[in-house]
Amino acid sequence: MDVLFKDITIVTMNPLEPVLEHAYLGVTGDKITYVDTKAPEEEARKTICGKEKVLIPGLVNAHTHIAMTALRGYADDQTLTSWLFDSIIPAESRLTDEIVYRCARLGILEAIASGTTAICDMYFSAPEIARAASELGIRAHVGNVPLETGEGFNLEDGSISETYELLRSFSEDPLITVFTGVHAVHNSNPSVWAWVNNMADTYQLPFSMHMAETAEDVESSLRKFGKTPAAALAEAGLFRYPAVAAHCVHLTDEDIAIMKEYGVTAASCPVSNLKLASGVAPLYKLKEAGVNIALGTDGVASNNNLDMFEEMKLSVLLQKNLTGNAAALSAYDALYFATVGGSVALGHGDTCGRLLPGLDADIVMLDFTAPHLHPCYNVISNVVYAAHGSDVELTMVRGRILYENRQFVRADLQKEIAEAEALAVPVIRG
Numbered sequence: 416m417d418v419l420f421k422d423i424t425i426v427t428m429n430p431l432e433p434v435l436e437h438a439y440l441g442v443t444g445d446k447i448t449y450v451d452t453k454a455p456e457e458e459a460r461k462t463i464c465g466k467e468k469v470l471i472p473g474l475v476n477a478h479t480h481i482a483m484t485a486l487r488g489y490a491d492d493q494t495l496t497s498w499l500f501d502s503i504i505p506a507e508s509r510l511t512d513e514i515v516y517r518c519a520r521l522g523i524l525e526a527i528a529s530g531t532t533a534i535c536d537m538y539f540s541a542p543e544i545a546r547a548a549s550e551l552g553i554r555a556h557v558g559n560v561p562l563e564t565g566e567g568f569n570l571e572d573g574s575i576s577e578t579y580e581l582l583r584s585f586s587e588d589p590l591i592t593v594f595t596g597v598h599a600v601h602n603s604n605p606s607v608w609a610w611v612n613n614m615a616d617t618y619q620l621p622f623s624m625h626m627a628e629t630a631e632d633v634e635s636s637l638r639k640f641g642k643t644p645a646a647a648l649a650e651a652g653l654f655r656y657p658a659v660a661a662h663c664v665h666l667t668d669e670d671i672a673i674m675k676e677y678g679v680t681a682a683s684c685p686v687s688n689l690k691l692a693s694g695v696a697p698l699y700k701l702k703e704a705g706v707n708i709a710l711g712t713d714g715v716a717s718n719n720n721l722d723m724f725e726e727m728k729l730s731v732l733l734q735k736n737l738t739g740n741a742a743a744l745s746a747y748d749a750l751y752f753a754t755v756g757g758s759v760a761l762g763h764g765d766t767c768g769r770l771l772p773g774l775d776a777d778i779v780m781l782d783f784t785a786p787h788l789h790p791c792y793n794v795i796s797n798v799v800y801a802a803h804g805s806d807v808e809l810t811m812v813r814g815r816i817l818y819e820n821r822q823f824v825r826a827d828l829q830k831e832i833a834e835a836e837a838l839a840v841p842v843i844r845g
């Protein structure tokens with residue numbers, strides 16, 4: 416046994432026994448090999464004392480644009496159209512591969528330090544993001560997708576060469592999964608869908624896309640294709656492989672039925688949806704229909720951080736208000752979305768998302784000594800409603816400790832911040 420967490424509270428997410436007190440969890444190689452309330456007989460090479468600590472499964476950020484860390488706080492409090500077209504897109508047009516790489520590293524460090532063990536990232540310069548993820552040890556679903564507002568398909572679109580580059584360089588990397596997809600229905604067309612389908616069939620790629628994020632997205636889809644985004648994507652074949660649809664704010668009951676039929680995950684991004692005044696995704700309806708739900712932060716430019724604890728708390732608080740029913744969704748639901756739901760979304764449903772023997776060791780340890788975590792009648796309640804990302808003390812992915820005692824094992828944080836800011840800030844300021 417390589418690592419033993421001893422005398423610790425474990426949130427297993429096993430429905431039969433979701434919480435174990437004064438328990439032991441052992442890791443050997445990249446797997447969890449021991450979970451019990453009795454101490455193991457086997458010695459461990461490293462023992463971590465679990466007094467006033469809580470283990471939870473690694474959190475999955477199922478929709479982000481991690482390099483948008485470069486744009487944190489650059490443009491706030493504008494209308495969505497002005498934010499996007501006057502501020503974000505012009506600034507993004509000035510980003511280079513090197514800036515994306517440096518800012519992706521900074522974003523990944525923020526994610527690791529707040530308990531995220533996997534991300535689903537859609538952005539340009541995608542090979543740089545995969546490189547940053549692989550070097551820093553986080554799991555990443557990575558892709559760049561075509562963006563076309565006209566009728567045809569531009570074969571010079573950077574997403575094409577980047578998808579091939581991702582497949583060439585990262586197919587064998589156990590941390591990286593390449594996806595294809597579209598940015599959204601309103602900025603794609605049948606030529607794009609044909610290319611995406613061909614890539615998916617040739618390389619067996621999962622899909623990712625923004626879907627029904629805003630009312631305008633749905634109106635545009637209805638105008639262009641006579642269908643809602645979910646119906647258009649289903650008919651285009653983009654749900655034939657596992658698909659992660661980000662946002663899912665403006666859905667009809669028929670859309671929800673389509674998502675259930677095709678096994679599409681809804682990756683809800685409540686903070687971003689609130690900040691951009693896009694609306695509230697009907698998670699209670701999606702849950703009722705049996706659609707898999709995951710959570711994401713979206714890019715830092717519309718959040719402005721990557722703290723999945725904020726997403727968990729807000730995801731269920733908003734449903735209580737949407738329904739007028741304070742029992743609509745629970746703290747357990749929120750943690751389920753961020754762990755089991757996220758793992759299912761990224762194709763790791765059989766290997767991640769719970770703390771059980773035989774599963775991959777994607778583990779987060781929270782320090783429960785802070786005043787805001789006392790008293791503790793219900794550990795899942797405190798994790799979801801009271802904890803912050805800054806309560807994370809240790810993060811492990813596939814058995815490797817990436818963050819311990821609130822320090823990065825593989826990166827010098829001050830150096831990373833200095834390098835990212837020196838490159839990005841003068842370019843973003845223009």
Ligand SMILES: [Zn+2]
Nearest residue numbers: 625661713714
């Ligand atoms: Zn997004």
